[in-house]
Amino acid sequence: MKVIVVKDYNEMSNVATDIMYDVISNKPDCVLGLATGSTPEGLYANLVALYREGKLDFSKVSSVNLDEYYPLAPENDQSYRYFMNTHLFDHVNIDKANTYVPNGLAQDPEAACKAHEDKIDELGGMDIQVLGIGQNGHIGFNEPSDNPIPFTHMENLTESTIKANARFFESEADVPTRALTMGIQSIMKARKIIILASGKSKAAAIKATLKDEPTPRCPASLLYSHPDVTVICDEDAYSLC
Numbered sequence: 001m002k003v004i005v006v007k008d009y010n011e012m013s014n015v016a017t018d019i020m021y022d023v024i025s026n027k028p029d030c031v032l033g034l035a036t037g038s039t040p041e042g043l044y045a046n047l048v049a050l051y052r053e054g055k056l057d058f059s060k061v062s063s064v065n066l067d068e069y070y071p072l073a074p075e076n077d078q079s080y081r082y083f084m085n086t087h088l089f090d091h092v093n094i095d096k097a098n099t100y101v102p103n104g105l106a107q108d109p110e111a112a113c114k115a116h117e118d119k120i121d122e123l124g125g126m127d128i129q130v131l132g133i134g135q136n137g138h139i140g141f142n143e144p145s146d147n148p149i150p151f152t153h154m155e156n157l158t159e160s161t162i163k164a165n166a167r168f169f170e171s172e173a174d175v176p177t178r179a180l181t182m183g184i185q186s187i188m189k190a191r192k193i194i195i196l197a198s199g200k201s202k203a204a205a206i207k208a209t210l211k212d213e214p215t216p217r218c219p220a221s222l223l224y225s226h227p228d229v230t231v232i233c234d235e236d237a238y239s240l241c
């Protein structure tokens with residue numbers, strides 16, 4: 001994995017923006033693999049700014065998202081569909097019909113997972129996948145496990161993830177305990193992967209990803225075998241390496 005260590009969150013967002021800018025400019029009909037959470041907010045704000053300056057065109061772009069809480073309606077302001085609309089899609093000229101977030105209200109979640117995986121394949125895989133990283137090393141909602149499920153599936157969230165995400169909800173009890181998520185092998189379908197990390201709370205996960213033996217107990221470390229992964233982290237996130 002390539003590693004870029006930067007000073008702070010803003011620099012992390014700027015480096016990620018430059019990489020995304022190149023992908024979208026060089027291939028106007030590219031497929032973006034997108035992530036939610038606090039980490040990519042700066043990146044999305046930068047992309048919106050570039051669009052407003054006339055420097056980026058999303059009209060032919062498609063996107064697939066990593067994950068979605070289950071069960072949660074897309075209109076719920078904690079859903080990842082809502083996040084993507086409000087942080088990116090509503091502000092650029094992407095055709096929302098070409099944006100795919102797993103269906104958090106699917107009657108048949110297994111079928112919804114298969115449909116998401118099929119969509120990734122139909123689109124020919126992602127040109128770039130953006131990832132944050134959980135404090136426990138999760139990517140998407142692939143939690144530490146001895147037997148990771150390779151493709152899009154339902155995942156039970158760990159206590160650490162529920163606690164970490166409670167800040168977005170009124171209380172911890174409101175955080176859904178399950179999610180639909182791409183698997184590690186779904187993520188590996190991307191031709192290029194960037195992992196973004198900022199802050200001391202991510203330092204242990206970044207160390208486990210970059211310095212320790214790859215293990216499904218730290219899902220991000222399993223990306224070691226992918227040929228084009230760049231970890232962009234700030235000094236705090238890199239501080240245990």
Ligand code: PGA
Nearest residue numbers: 037038039040132133134
């Ligand atoms: P965060 O979440 O960006 O909100 O820190 C990252 C993750 O859990 O994957």
